[in-house]
Amino acid sequence: MKNRSSYGASRGHTVASVKNQPQSSSKPSPVKNKPSSRAAAKPVSPNRQRGFSGGKRPYDYAFYERAEATPAYLARLFAEHHFAVGSREISAYWRYYCLLREHNAALDLTRIMGIEATVLKHFIDCAVVADMLPLGKTVVDIGSGAGFPGVPLALRSPTTRVILAESRGKRVQFLEMVKRDLQLTNVEIFPRSVTTETPLVADDFITRAVEVIPATLARLSPFMAPNGRAIFMKGPNCGPEITAAQQQFKGVFKMTADEKYAIGGREQRRLVVFSKRGE
Secondary structure, three states: OOOOOOEOOOOOOOOOOOOOOOOOOOOOOHHHHOOOHHHHOOOOOHHHHOOOOOOOOOOOHHHHOOOOOOHHHHHHHHHHOOOOOOHHHHHHHHHHHHHHHHHHHHHOOOOOOOHHHHHHHHHHHHHHHHHHOOOOOEEEEEOOOOOOOHHHHHHHOOOOEEEEEOOOHHHHHHHHHHHHHHOOOOEEEEOOOOOOOOOOOOOEEEEEOOOOHHHHHHHHOOOOOOOOEEEEEEOOOOHHHHHHHHHHOOOOEEEEEEEEEEEOOOEEEEEEEEEEOOO
16 A cells, blocks of 8 residues: 555635513614614625525535636646546546536535535545555445545546445435446446445445444444455544444454545545454
C-alpha cells in the first residue's frame, strides 16, 4: 500500500426561553413595536436572501461555486489537486456531477454541494482509495447512497467489479440512472442492505460514513471468506472504533492497514483495513 501524506494543496476554499406573561389589555406602545435602525441595518444572510432559512442548506449548487461549472473547470480542479484523470474519466465525472445537481433536491442525495466541494470531498476522496490500495476483483460498497465510494472506484479501476449495495428505493433508482448514463459495465446494483441474511461474495467490502467499525465487522463476520478485507474510509479520530474492533473481534479479524493521509492539503483522512483471519 502506498502511503500518501497529501493529495494536493488547497486553494483556500472551505467548504432563551421567555416565561409566559399575562396579556395586557392596553394597546402596545408604537415606540416599542417600531423596528430600530440597528435591527434594520443588520446584514441578511446569503441563505435568507435566496429564501432558505431554518438552518437548512440550500440545494442550489451555484450558491456554493466560485466559478461557472463546466467540464473544463472540473478538469482544472482535478489538476489543481494533483490528481491525474484521463479525458474519459473527466467526461464521466462531469455527467455524474450533472446528475447529482439535477436530482439532489428531490432525492436528498448529499449535503456536499458545489463543484469544488464535490470534486474534492466526493470524487477525489473516493477515487484515491484505488491508488492507495490494490483492490480485489470484486468490491462491495456497503450503503452506497448516491454512489460513494463505489462509482469513483469503478471509474478509477475499470477491471474491478463493483457492487453498489443500497436499500433505499429512490437512491437505487438514482444509482441505476448513474450506471446507465455513465455506461459503467463493471457496476452492479444490489437493492438491499448487506446483512447476515443477504450475504454477498466479494474480495473486499468498503464503507464510508455508514456506521462504526465493530458494527460492520459484526455483519460481515458470518459469511466473509478467509482473507477477505473490510475497508473503512474514516476521519482522523476513529481510534476508539479501532480499539473496540480489535478487542471484540480478536482472533477473527486482524487490522492490516491504517493509512493516514490528507485530501486537498488539509482534509485529514484514515484508510483502515481489517482482514478476516484464515481458517
